[in-house]
Amino acid sequence: MARTQGTASGAGVDHSLTGLVGGAFGRLGRAGGLVFLIAGLTVSGFGAYEGVYAAGWAGTRGTLTVQQCEVSYPSNASRSSRKNRRPVRCEGTFVSENGKSTDAGAAVQVRQRYPRGAELAVQQTDAPTAEGAMDAEYVQTGMDRAWRWFGAFFGGWVLTGLGVFCLATGFAPFGRSRISFDAAWEAAGRGVTRSVVIGTIGVGLVGAAVSFLVSYFF
Secondary structure, eight states, rough: OOOHHHHHHHHHHHHHHHHHOOOOHHHHHHHHHHHHHHHHHHHHHHHHHHHHTTTTTSEEEEEEEEEEEEOOOOTTOHEEEEEEEEOOOEEEEEEEESSSSEEEEEEEEEOOOOOOOOOEEEEEOOBTTTTTTTTTOOOEEEEHHHHHHHHHHHHHHHHHHHHHHHHOOOOOOOOSSSOOOHHHHHHTTTTHHHHHHHHHHHHHHHHHHHHHHHTTTT
């Protein structure tokens, strides 16, 4: 008898989740969840990639001697975005720390202009191709920058957790949703979904907060 009741309980969980994700608005929530999931994984992956290079843990360490720096804006940038964000591209000659690699056409994206002759600590992210080192990419190093990228890495976990929740329950946190948050949260708690969501979002929030806080001490 006890074994029969356990089977019925498990079937109830599956039936509850199946009922939630059904219907047009349930499909909208699942589609939104997929977008959140992909965005979260992308942000985390890019943050980790940039972070390890900014920290000097990967690539080739070296110095870029600035020849010129110029501000460039996307052709479709709005006036407000041009005022608030000024991407600076500094070009010059890169010399690796071990002296085995040089690149006279190196360029790196930075936050401010540097005078001619300034030496920037950079990391070469890509090995030079057979045609030369012109295709190599460079990242300005510094633990403050690295920790901010790690903050983005953990921030992606928040989006990932939200994506998992929406995919599993069909809840749509935007627009008109047939599925209420309370119903979705209750159904998620009958399995492992709620634990995964709480753990992922919790680690993401704490990790992002600690990373951005630590970045101000460098």
